[in-house]
Amino acid sequence: MTAELICVGTELLLGDILNTNAQYLSRELAELGISVLHQHVVGDNVARLKELVNTARARSDLLIFSGGLGPTEDDLTKETVADAFEDTLRFDPEEWQKIVDFFARTGRTPTENNRKQAMVPVKGHKLPNAHGTAPGAWFEDANGHCAALMPGVPREMKAMWQEQVRPILERRQNCTIHSRTLHVLGGESRIAEKVGSLFDSENPTVAIYCKTGESEIRVTARAATAAEAEADCNAALDKLRDRLGDAAYDVDVPALEYTVVRALREHHLHAATAESCTGGLVAERLTNVPGSSEVFGYGFVTYAEGAKSKLLGVDPALIEQYNVVSGPVAVAMALGAQRVSGADVAVALTGIAGPGGALPGKPVGTVYLGGCDARNHKVYLMRLTLGGYRERDIIRTRAALYALDMLRRMALDLPLPEALQAESDCLTDPDSLNL
Amino acid sequence: MTAELICVGTELLLGDILNTNAQYLSRELAELGISVLHQHVVGDNVARLKELVNTARARSDLLIFSGGLGPTEDDLTKETVADAFEDTLRFDPEEWQKIVDFFARTGRTPTENNRKQAMVPVKGHKLPNAHGTAPGAWFEDANGHCAALMPGVPREMKAMWQEQVRPILERRQNCTIHSRTLHVLGGESRIAEKVGSLFDSENPTVAIYCKTGESEIRVTARAATAAEAEADCNAALDKLRDRLGDAAYDVDVPALEYTVVRALREHHLHAATAESCTGGLVAERLTNVPGSSEVFGYGFVTYAEGAKSKLLGVDPALIEQYNVVSGPVAVAMALGAQRVSGADVAVALTGIAGPGGALPGKPVGTVYLGGCDARNHKVYLMRLTLGGYRERDIIRTRAALYALDMLRRMALDLPLPEALQAESDCLTDPDSLNL
Numbered sequence: 001m002t003a004e005l006i007c008v009g010t011e012l013l014l015g016d017i018l019n020t021n022a023q024y025l026s027r028e029l030a031e032l033g034i035s036v037l038h039q040h041v042v043g044d045n046v047a048r049l050k051e052l053v054n055t056a057r058a059r060s061d062l063l064i065f066s067g068g069l070g071p072t073e074d075d076l077t078k079e080t081v082a083d084a085f086e087d088t089l090r091f092d093p094e095e096w097q098k099i100v101d102f103f104a105r106t107g108r109t110p111t112e113n114n115r116k117q118a119m120v121p122v123k124g125h126k127l128p129n130a131h132g133t134a135p136g137a138w139f140e141d142a143n144g145h146c147a148a149l150m151p152g153v154p155r156e157m158k159a160m161w162q163e164q165v166r167p168i169l170e171r172r173q174n175c176t177i178h179s180r181t182l183h184v185l186g187g188e189s190r191i192a193e194k195v196g197s198l199f200d201s202e203n204p205t206v207a208i209y210c211k212t213g214e215s216e217i218r219v220t221a222r223a224a225t226a227a228e229a230e231a232d233c234n235a236a237l238d239k240l241r242d243r244l245g246d247a248a249y250d251v252d253v254p255a256l257e258y259t260v261v262r263a264l265r266e267h268h269l270h271a272a273t274a275e276s277c278t279g280g281l282v283a284e285r286l287t288n289v290p291g292s293s294e295v296f297g298y299g300f301v302t303y304a305e306g307a308k309s310k311l312l313g314v315d316p317a318l319i320e321q322y323n324v325v326s327g328p329v330a331v332a333m334a335l336g337a338q339r340v341s342g343a344d345v346a347v348a349l350t351g352i353a354g355p356g357g358a359l360p361g362k363p364v365g366t367v368y369l370g371g372c373d374a375r376n377h378k379v380y381l382m383r384l385t386l387g388g389y390r391e392r393d394i395i396r397t398r399a400a401l402y403a404l405d406m407l408r409r410m411a412l413d414l415p416l417p418e419a420l421q422a423e424s425d426c427l428t429d430p431d432s433l434n435l
Numbered sequence: 436m437t438a439e440l441i442c443v444g445t446e447l448l449l450g451d452i453l454n455t456n457a458q459y460l461s462r463e464l465a466e467l468g469i470s471v472l473h474q475h476v477v478g479d480n481v482a483r484l485k486e487l488v489n490t491a492r493a494r495s496d497l498l499i500f501s502g503g504l505g506p507t508e509d510d511l512t513k514e515t516v517a518d519a520f521e522d523t524l525r526f527d528p529e530e531w532q533k534i535v536d537f538f539a540r541t542g543r544t545p546t547e548n549n550r551k552q553a554m555v556p557v558k559g560h561k562l563p564n565a566h567g568t569a570p571g572a573w574f575e576d577a578n579g580h581c582a583a584l585m586p587g588v589p590r591e592m593k594a595m596w597q598e599q600v601r602p603i604l605e606r607r608q609n610c611t612i613h614s615r616t617l618h619v620l621g622g623e624s625r626i627a628e629k630v631g632s633l634f635d636s637e638n639p640t641v642a643i644y645c646k647t648g649e650s651e652i653r654v655t656a657r658a659a660t661a662a663e664a665e666a667d668c669n670a671a672l673d674k675l676r677d678r679l680g681d682a683a684y685d686v687d688v689p690a691l692e693y694t695v696v697r698a699l700r701e702h703h704l705h706a707a708t709a710e711s712c713t714g715g716l717v718a719e720r721l722t723n724v725p726g727s728s729e730v731f732g733y734g735f736v737t738y739a740e741g742a743k744s745k746l747l748g749v750d751p752a753l754i755e756q757y758n759v760v761s762g763p764v765a766v767a768m769a770l771g772a773q774r775v776s777g778a779d780v781a782v783a784l785t786g787i788a789g790p791g792g793a794l795p796g797k798p799v800g801t802v803y804l805g806g807c808d809a810r811n812h813k814v815y816l817m818r819l820t821l822g823g824y825r826e827r828d829i830i831r832t833r834a835a836l837y838a839l840d841m842l843r844r845m846a847l848d849l850p851l852p853e854a855l856q857a858e859s860d861c862l863t864d865p866d867s868l869n870l
Contacts, residue, residue, distance in 0.1 A: 013471045015462030016644065019454060022476070027450030036448045037483060039476035041457070048472060055490075209451065273736070279722025280715030283736040287714025290790055290827060297739025298746070301708070301718040304732025307776070311733070311746070341742070355725055392725060 001034045001173065004056040008068030008077050009152055010043040021066045021157055028161065031177055031205070031220045032169050034062065044074035053084045057145055064165075067152030069134040071113040078137055081147050082121060085139035089119040092126065092135075099133045127164040132156040136164065178229035179220040182240055183256070185247045185405055185417070191215055194243045204236045213398040214256070246414050249405070256404045257285040257292075263411040264295035264345075269374055271407055272343035274300040274312055274333040276324075277351040277367060281400040298341030302333065308350075312336030325350050325362055327381045330370030334379065344374035345410045347403045351384070353395045363387050367399045373410040380406060380416060436469045436608065439491040443503030443512050444587055445478040456501045456592055463596065466612055466640070466655045467604050469497065479509035488519045492580055499600075502587030504569040506548040513572055516582050517556060520574035524554040527561065527570075534568045562599040567591040571599065610657040613664035617652040617675055618691070620682045620840055620852070626650055629678045639671045648833040649691070681849050684840070691839045692720040692727075698846040699730035699780075704809055706842055707778035709735040709747055709768040711759075712786040712802060716835040733776035737768065743785075747771030760785050760797055762816045765805030769814065779809035780845045782838045786819070788830045798822050802834045808845040815841060815851060 005025055011017050022039050029036050037060055042049050049068075056063050068077030082089055096118035103110045117134045120126035127136030129151060137149040148165045150157045170176055184191055188210045192199065195217075199206050204221035217240060221232035241248050250259040264271055273282045273296075283299030286292050300311050305324050308314040314332045322328045333348030351367025358364050365387025371380040384402055386395045409416060440460055446452050457474050464471050472495055477484055484503075491498050503512030517524050531553035538545045552569045555561035562571030564586060572584040583600045585592045605611055619626055623645045627634065630652075634641050639656035652675060656667035676683050685694040699706055708717045708731075718734030721727050735746050740759050743749040749767045757763045768783035786802025793799050800822025806815040819837055821830045844851060 012457075013461055013474065014465045014642075015458045015460070015471075016642070018458045019474075022447075023450045023453045025450070026448055030449045037478070037480075038487075039448065039454075039474075041474035043472070045472075052473075207451070275715075277722075278719070279727075280710075280718035280734050280736060283715035283738075284713070284719045287712075287736070287738055288828060288831070292714075293738055297737075298742045299715050299734075299736025299738065301715060301722070301734025301736065302732075303718075303722055303728055303734065307733045310775075340745075393723060396723070 001062060002060045003029055003034045003036050003062040003064060004038040004040065004060045005029075005036060006052065006056065006063060006065045007039070007041045007152070008044065008049065008065060009041070012041045012067075013043045021152065021154055024154070024158065025064055025066065025161065028166065029064070031179060032166070032173055033175070033222060034169065034173070044068065044076070046076050046080055049077065049080050050084065053081055053147075057084055057141070057147070061145055062169075063145075063147040065147065065149045066157050069117065069136070069149060069151050071111070071117050071134075073113070075116070078116075078119065078149055081137070081139055081149060082124075085124070085141045085145075085147055087121050087123045087139050090122050091115065092118050092120040095120060095126065095135050102133050127160055129156055130159050130163065136160050138165075138168070173222075175222045175224060176226045176229045177220060177222055178226065178233040179218060180233055180237060180251055182217040182219065182237055182244075182248055183214065183250045183253060183259075184217060184244055185214050185249060185256075185401070187213075188215055191217070191244065191247075195240060198236070198239060198243075201236070204232050206236065206240070212394055213401040246409075247417065249408060255285070255288075256401060256408070257289050260404050260408045260411070261286065261289040261292050261295055263408050265291075267411050269295065269344040269411055270342070271296050272298045272300075272337040272341035272346040273403070274302060274308075274337035274346065274348035275403075276302055276308070276333075276349060277353045278349050278396050278400045278403070279303055281396055282347065282349070282403045285400060285404060298337065298343060300333075300337055300340075308333060308336075312340065312348075323359065323362075325352055325359065325366060325368065327368050327370070327383060330368035331372070331379050331381055332370070334370040334372045338372050345372065345407060347371045347406050349399055349403055351386075351395075351399060353392045353399075355392065365395050367395070367402075369399070369402055369406060371403075371406045371410055375413060380410070382406070382416065436497060437495045438464055438469050438471050438497040438499060439495045440464075440471060440474040441487065441491065441498060441500045442474070442476045442587070443479065443484070443500060444476070447476045447502075448478045456587065456589055459589070459593065460499055460501070460596065463601065464499070466614060467601070467608055468610070468657060469604065469608070479503065479511070481511050481515055484512065484515050485519065488516055488582075492519055492576070492582070496580055497604075498580075498582040500582065500584045501592050504552065504571070504584060504586050506546070506552050506569075508548070510551070513551075513554065513584055516572070516574055516584060517559075520559070520576045520580075520582055522556050522558045522574050525557050526550065527553050527555040530555060530561065530570050537568050562595055564591055565594050565598065571595050573600075573603070608657075610659060611661045611664045612655060612657055613661065613668040614653060614655040615668055615672060616687055617654065617672055617679075617683055618649065618685045618688060618694075619652060619679055620649050620684060620691075620836070622648075623650055626652070626679065626682075630675060633671070633674060633678075636671070639667050641671060641675070647829055648836040681844075682852065684843060690720070690723075691836060691843070692724050695839050695842045695846070696721065696724040696727050696730055698843050700726075702846050704730065704779040704846055705777070706731050707733045707735075707772040707776035707781040708838070709737060709743075709772035709781065709783035710838075711737055711743070711768075711784060712788045713784050713831050713835045713838070714738060716831055717782065717784070717838045720835060720839060733772065733778060735768075735772055735775075743768055743771075747775065747783075758794065758797075760787055760794065760801060760803065762803050762805070762818065765803035766807070766814050766816055767805070769805040769807045773807050780807065780842060782806045782841050784834055784838055786821075786830075786834060788827045788834075790827065800830050802830070802837075804834070804837055804841060806841045806845055810848060815845070817841070817851060 124139040139147040209216045223229035280301045302308040313336045334346045338346035348370045354364035367384040369382045559574040574582040644651045658664035715736045737743040748771045769781045773781035783805045789799035802819040804817045
């Protein structure tokens with residue numbers, strides 16, 4: 001099956017908003033095994049819309065629309081597509097009542113224009129909108145070519161897609177789909193090296209999406225039944241986890257901090273943070289997780305040198321001897337945070353986020369990460385080399401990610417990451433730090 | 436002048452990447468007074484590309500391309516467009532040398548395929564690429580219709596657009612453009628109310644872009660000379676500032692924290708933060724500014740109730756009496772942060788970010804912001820009502836924004852925001868807080 005995507009909206013043509021709908025729908029269609037040949041954006045102009053709909057309908061099986069369902073006179077997408085698909089529209093009292101009720105909840109009454117939104121296809125059918133006033137529409141012509149019209153508001157569009165349109169397409173593709181996302185620390189090249197040929201599979205498909213310091217691997221299986229699709233998907237996930245080891249930290253989570261908070265909670269541990277170069281980013285990410293107060297109570301942002309001594313009890317002589325950006329200071333900060341807060345585990349970061357501040361032998365991007373753990377009374381130290389990119393926010397983001405990962409590893413009793421053990425001076429013997 | 440945007444890339448059709456180029460170029464073209472009629476995305480398919488180029492060229496004056504300039508056999512955009520615009524390509528030894536040199540720097544030699552990238556228009560001209568290997572191309576047909584081909588990598592595209600393509604278009608539009616962005620606290624509706632008719636101006640154009648808790652107003656003036664454009668732009672900015680008052684916090688800055696750090700630096704002030712519900716977000720934003728160590732040294736993330744007493748000296752009896760989410764506790768936290776850190780100014784936040792944790796009379800989104808100031812020895816308190824959205828990260832983002840704004844107001848000796856004075860119980864008398 002081939003498809004074209006048509007997003008309607010002058011605000012897209014003016015660049016006022018970013019077209020995230022196009023990416024979302026393209027990815028979903030790819031998962032369904034439907035080839036997207038074109039993406040289009042047009043404004044609220046009937047002549048241009050008509051030309052486009054006729055061209056697209058002639059060459060593709062399926063047209064997916066978002067936007068253009070509003071109540072103003074300019075919004076003529078539904079009328080134009082109905083015409084091209086040899087359908088007409090009728091007034092739907094049930095949809096009208098929903099619109100009247102929606103306005104009533106905010107103390108308003110709908111205008112005559114809003115009646116347009118209650119018009120639904122006669123030969124095709126409406127697509128109910130669970131999150132807004134405008135229903136969508138489904139059209140089908142004599143050749144079996146189809147069109148799905150959805151709202152432009154991403155939240156409304158996504159719900160309608162998942163609940164109404166995608167199920168129709170799964171039935172037509174004669175399959176069900178099961179997707180899961182594996183979250184992995186590390187960049188694309190290192191992951192590709194380990195996973196290699198798995199990316200070539202046609203079913204399940206395995207696609208990688210890169211983020212700063214980590215990647216998402218999306219596995220999508222198509223099969224005749226939901227149970228088969230799920231089993232195929234999970235088998236592929238197991239293979240990926242086998243090859244990636246503990247760098248693969250979770251499946252279908254919003255972010256690493258969710259994994260960390262869950263791990264801490266399951267092991268009844270409290271964590272504390274002491275941050276210099278990341279300035280509170282690790283604490284901010286932990287507390288972004290609802291319920292994180294069960295596992296996190298104390299964070300120290302010791303951005304000034306004096307703050308490290310005053311709040312965490314780091315010996316000024318140690319700072320004098322090793323420099324404030326050093327392994328011993330990172331470990332002393334972690335031990336101080338643990339002691340002052342009474343937490344079970346603590347992590348600490350000190351480094352050079354740039355653009356200024358480079359020291360001899362310590363370029364921008366040099367970050368020391370210290371940790372002290374609950375069950376083994378061990379301290380951990382990693383020298384991260386996050387330079388190269390040399391952009392302040394990327395260095396901070398990656399440093400915070402390593403700190404969260406260290407909390408995960410301490411909570412789950414996992415060793416430090418292999419790659420870093422090899423390339424940096426990881427110490428686990430506190431005596432060698434001369435604290 | 437009318438234009439169409441054509442982005443070439445299978446990765447866009449698969450939804451692997453978000454099409455930020457389309458938004459960027461659409462906004463730039465709008466500023467130049469060029470109407471974008473269509474945006475398209477196509478893959479590396481010559482037949483479909485050819486059909487599209489011919490259709491678009493027939494109806495629009497200008498075609499702007501991004502992507503499709505790579506070295507592989509699939510990348511045939513340049514050849515296809517040359518053909519449609521009745522031009523041919525020639526091998527350019529200078530561009531080839533650049534490619535050879537580029538490869539040499541990473542110890543590689545280019546393949547035969549890379550020679551494609553050194554092909555440039557015969558009747559049109561090349562567009563040098565300051566940041567990558569592939570030069571762009573400019574084509575023009577007998578009717579004066581033009582095409583600009585640029586790389587798909589955003590950094591390379593933006594540089595080529597700003598340095599090569601935009602100047603050509605400014606000359607053709609017979610004008611120069613001057614744009615500035617005013618940063619304003621508050622949402623679109625409140626701003627529109629105050630600014631009203633200014634948005635209707637055709638030159639300078641005034642466009643508003645909403646962000647969480649704040650907005651950007653982009654002013655773009657077109658004039659025959661650069662000096663006129665700049666003067667027109669600045670005159671419009673002055674009008675906007677007149678109407679918006681001190682809610683308009685800066686012009687052309689990356690974010691509010693840059694304004695805050697500059698204000699603190701100019702007044703030789705040090706700031707400290709004490710955060711509960713925002714969990715370090717205010718400190719994180721302050722320290723994201725290069726050089727912020729000059730004005731910020733101490734941040735306290737007192738997420739646990741005990742941490743507020745232990746680190747900031749908040750009297751447990753005060754917490755018992757007023758609840759931990761209360762005005763007196765917010766102010767006591769700010770005073771504690773100021774005292775422990777020795778900072779001149781301090782802000783503190785305590786609130787309910789949700790989804791759980793609502794208290795009687797204090798729904799999710801209730802946040803108390805306390806501050807204590809340097810020059811007047813005053814304390815400030817605002818009860819923010821950030822609910823309604825009721826999404827954790829939006830509540831935290833908006834609360835942090837208000838805290839940063841309070842730092843700005845204390846540094847610049849501005850009163851608290853009018854809107855909040857009216858709608859919440861702002862206190863400036865510490866005695867009334869029973870501390």
